[in-house]
Amino acid sequence: MAKIRYGPTIADVRGSIGALSYSRNMADHYIATRSPRAASLTANATAARATLSAAAQAWRDLNSSQRTAWDALAADPPEIDYNPWAVQKYLTGFAWFVRVYTRQNSTSETLPTDPPADSQPTPPTITAATIATYGSADAASFITLTTPQPNLITNGGFEAPYTDGIAANWHVSGAAGLTPSQETVDVYAGAAAQKGIVIPSAQGAQFHSANISITTHAGYWISAATKVLTGRIAAIQVYSSGVGFITLCTNIANPEWMLRAIRSTAVAAGTYFMYTANYAAENASFLLDEFKITAPEYFILSAAINPSAGRQTPDHSYRLLHAGYSTTPTTISIGDALANLFGAYPAGWTLFLKLQRQTLSGLRSTPALFTTVTG
Numbered sequence: 001m002a003k004i005r006y007g008p009t010i011a012d013v014r015g016s017i018g019a020l021s022y023s024r025n026m027a028d029h030y031i032a033t034r035s036p037r038a039a040s041l042t043a044n045a046t047a048a049r050a051t052l053s054a055a056a057q058a059w060r061d062l063n064s065s066q067r068t069a070w071d072a073l074a075a076d077p078p079e080i081d082y083n084p085w086a087v088q089k090y091l092t093g094f095a096w097f098v099r100v101y102t103r104q105n106s107t108s109e110t111l112p113t114d115p116p117a118d119s120q121p122t123p124p125t126i127t128a129a130t131i132a133t134y135g136s137a138d139a140a141s142f143i144t145l146t147t148p149q150p151n152l153i154t155n156g157g158f159e160a161p162y163t164d165g166i167a168a169n170w171h172v173s174g175a176a177g178l179t180p181s182q183e184t185v186d187v188y189a190g191a192a193a194q195k196g197i198v199i200p201s202a203q204g205a206q207f208h209s210a211n212i213s214i215t216t217h218a219g220y221w222i223s224a225a226t227k228v229l230t231g232r233i234a235a236i237q238v239y240s241s242g243v244g245f246i247t248l249c250t251n252i253a254n255p256e257w258m259l260r261a262i263r264s265t266a267v268a269a270g271t272y273f274m275y276t277a278n279y280a281a282e283n284a285s286f287l288l289d290e291f292k293i294t295a296p297e298y299f300i301l302s303a304a305i306n307p308s309a310g311r312q313t314p315d316h317s318y319r320l321l322h323a324g325y326s327t328t329p330t331t332i333s334i335g336d337a338l339a340n341l342f343g344a345y346p347a348g349w350t351l352f353l354k355l356q357r358q359t360l361s362g363l364r365s366t367p368a369l370f371t372t373v374t375g
Contacts, residue, residue, distance in 0.1 A: 055101040058111065059094055066113055070097045073115040078363050100362040106323070107298055109360055116361035124299065124357045126370035143301065143332040143353065143370075149294040153209050156291040158194040166207070167194050174206050177278070188225035188257045188289035197285045198233070198278040207288065219296030219325050222246065223261035224288060228253050231284030236260070238293070252286070259290070297326045298358040301334070305342055305349050318354055 016022070021032050059067070071093035083089045091099070100112050128144040158167040165180035166172055172180060183195040194207060222238050226249070236248040249260045278284040302318035319341055326332050338351070353370040 051102050051105050052098065054105075055098045058101060058113075059097050062097075062113060067093060070094070070115050078116065078118075078120045080366075103358065103362040103364070107358070107362075109362065112362065116359070116363050118359055118361050118363065120363050121357045121359050121365040123365040123368040124297075124355050126353060126355055126368055129351070129353060129370060129372045142334060143355065145326070145330050145332065149297055151292045151294060153291055153293050156209075156293075157190040157192075158289055158291070159190050159192050162192070165195075167192065169209060170194070171208050172206065173208055177201075180207070183287055186227070186287060188227070188259075188287075190289070193227075193287045193289040195285070195287050197283050198231075199283055200278055200281055209291070220264050221261060221292070221294045221296070222248055222264055223259060223290070223292045223294075224248060225257055225259045225290040226252055226254060227257045227287040227289075228255060229285040229287065231278055231280045231282055231286075233278065233284055233286050236288075238264070257287075257289075263296075295360065298324065298360075299326060299332055300356045300358060300364070301332060302354045303338065303341065304352040304354075306352065318352070321353075 023032070062070075074091055074093040074096045077090065077096065081089050081091060096115070097112065100116065104111050124145050126143055126145060130142050130144070155167060155169040158170070160182070161168050162182040165182060167182070172178060177199040179197045181195045181197075183193040184191060187193040196207070224236055226233075226236065231253075233252040235250045236252070238246040238248060246262070246264045248262050299322065300320070301322040303321040304317040304319065306317075321337050321341060322332055322334055332355075351372050353372075354367040355370070356367050357365040
């Protein structure tokens with residue numbers, strides 16, 4: 001390998017010219033002979049090539065108006081790309097189409113014809129990385145997030161104003177035996193919670209939210225905080241015109257606040273409610289707060305390791321650790337993926353994590369970075 005030094009005329013060179021490759025590492029610039037790339041016959045490589053070929057054909061199948069729209073997106077891109085000198089570069093409309101096509105194909109979303117209409121998502125925030133003893137097959141290893149998707153339910157926190165004891169954007173049906181009221185002291189979050197008292201043998205009393213429109217998609221998260229003061233409540237269920245009833249929890253008798261969550265198979269436009277029934281001999285009194293439906297979160301998590309936290313970690317050192325939907329609303333499970341990815345390495349090395357969020361339309365956030373010393 002030859003080392004080189006540039007002068008005032010040429011400050012840096014990257015890429016390949018003929019059989020020579022120009023690059024830079026942490027020590028200096030260098031020139032290396034470009035090795036011929038052997039044809040890969042791996043299943044992943046074959047699939048990737050097939051996807052690129054399909055994307056190129058899909059581009060040719062677009063009409064002129066659609067291609068013009070992709071060119072307009074490329075001129076004002078929702079994601080910023082940089083060249084090796086950290087200067088913004090612009091992709092073509094075709095390159096943007098291929099980027100979104102391959103992302104959508106990898107997540108089994110609807111393949112694009114028109115460019116995404118939404119904005120680049122905000123980066124996720126990593127607040128902690130719980131890493132199991134390195135090399136163990138411990139599925140408890142996970143990354144903790146603090147920027148979940150916004151709630152698709154309006155006033156899921158059951159905040160004021162209240163009318164006839166019912167929070168704004170909610171109403172009651174099948175109300176025989178149900179007495180609703182506003183709770184302002186014993187709340188899970190915010191300033192209010194929805195309280196209800198159900199008389200014995202009352203069935204089917206329901207708190208409904210106003211209808212909302214959600215694109216059907218596998219993986220929506222439903223969660224709610226509940227507290228049962230007296231008696232027992234039969235269930236919290238969600239109704240969707242796409243899949244019918246989804247049961248969040250049943251046979252509820254928790255005397256303290258409890259956050260309950262479930263990942264649904266699909267949620268479509270429909271009505272969302274808490275179903276209550278009391279089969280006990282006494283009144284059942286309950287509180288409901290923080291009712292949420294959030295869209296599935298697709299994350300791309302990469303990792304790199306170095307012996308020192310202060311050592312520079314170039315982008316090409318990161319290796320894919322996880323690509324998929326989160327396994328809970330606020331965590332990404334990585335299990336023993338680190339051991340599978342890197343093999344054994346000394347304790348005390350620094351783990352570098354890079355996390356991106358991807359929308360259902362195929363746009364990605366800028367990376368969120370996190371470092372932790374592994375044990």
